[in-house]
Amino acid sequence: MIEGKDKSSIIQMFHVHKYYGSKKALVDISLNISKNDFLFISGPSGAGKSTLLKLIYLGEPVSEGQVLVDGMNLSRISRKRIPLLRRKFGIIFQDYKLISTKTVFDNVALVLEASGKKRKFIEKKVRSVLRTVGIEQRINALPPSLSGGEQQRVAVARAVVGVPKIILADEPTGSLDSDSADIILNLLKGFHTQGGTVIVATHDKELIRKAGGRILYLKQGRLLGPTPI
């Protein structure tokens, strides 16, 4: 019995493998993430951190094994329900993935529009989130005109604006100075305190040290457990 036995677990992986062609990106990963966890996935570049996150939001399909997210078996999920899966997440992508032809406001508002929120609510909510990440003054700017750190803050704003169940953050502080990184970290902590689940992929030891929380180490696609490399 795999399915949803453990009530408090929100993400489970069972003997997951991921190959890109013949390249093995992840090897035999099994893990259990509980609701309201604050989990770091760490490890050197190319270890498979981003790939692990991709399997969770179905950015990539698994090659072998099973992934369960909040009661959904991802290898059996119908195409129509993928948007439902994705709305459980707020995702901060390593490469931000902002729409370059839309303003900061529109980029963040997109999440709320897609879930059918009212215009007035969207207006208010987006502004307040942008204020929190400290990018309110660039609200009408296009992403290409922003610095890397600014883009990252927009990406964070977009991830939290929809009040998701789970935040998947791929190097959320990669382009930020330590003060800005603190703002982001506090935001994630705030989300966690309100009952959200947070998974952060990073090799930023400073961030991990400041945050505390469970750490999983990856190396060459294998899970090493909570032992530092």
Add this chain to the structure above:
Amino acid sequence: MATYYHRAVQDIKDNGFLSAVTIITIALSILIVSAFALFFTNANNVMNYWGKGVKIMAYLKPEISQKNLPDIKRKIQGIYGIQDVNFISKEEAFKRLKEQMKRQSSILMNLNENPLPDAFEISIIESSQHGEKIEEIATKIESLPSIEDVEYGQKWLERFTNIFDLFRLAGYAMGGIFFMAAVFIVASTIRLVIYTRREEIEIMRLVGASEKFIRGPFYIESIIQGTLGGIIGIAVLFITFKLIASNVDSFKHGLFNICFLSPEFYFGIILGSMFVGWLGCYISLKQFLKA
């Protein structure tokens, strides 16, 4: 819905040139197709009108005497499809001819004998006013012993109908071709828009946007293009029609009763044009927007 519409309009603005080309192409297709339709409906009206006027002239043998006339008339009237039978004496026919030829009547003056035969002018009930029926009736009349010859304006009308049918066929073919061309153009436009927005579409999916949310604006965009194209096409045709109609005398004087397409018809065409937009979009999304 409002956001879909908003995004669709934004798309049209962002791809201004492409949208303009699409709308113009649709408009041209609609213009050509509806010009054909206009021609055919009017030609059809004219032909029906002429068809209505069809009368059979039955010429009597010269030896038939006046007192047999009521009998012959009764026989003709007994044939199914006959509406009215009118006797036209050769004197009357001669008088009519003279009236018609006013200027040249001197030619007729020189004739010392009336060369025209007595005749019956026969009109036909409406339901029998077409090719085969007329011919059938004419044959029956001709077989009467006192009738020498039968004449009706049907022969050339029939030939004209054949040519007309050919034209109509060509019209359908053209309509089909332009329909496909318009669908193809819309499909390519949408494909290009999809291509320029592929990053955006990918990101929308990643943040959990439904397919409906992603596709909706494309449909609205292409239906708007179809509608605009349709309206412009019909409008241009209407203006052209008005210009021609007010400059050509024979139209003005009601010689031909030429009229524009009926509202049902051009609303139908605009509806068809919207369908073209929808179909083009559907095809393109099916091909290029696999989830």
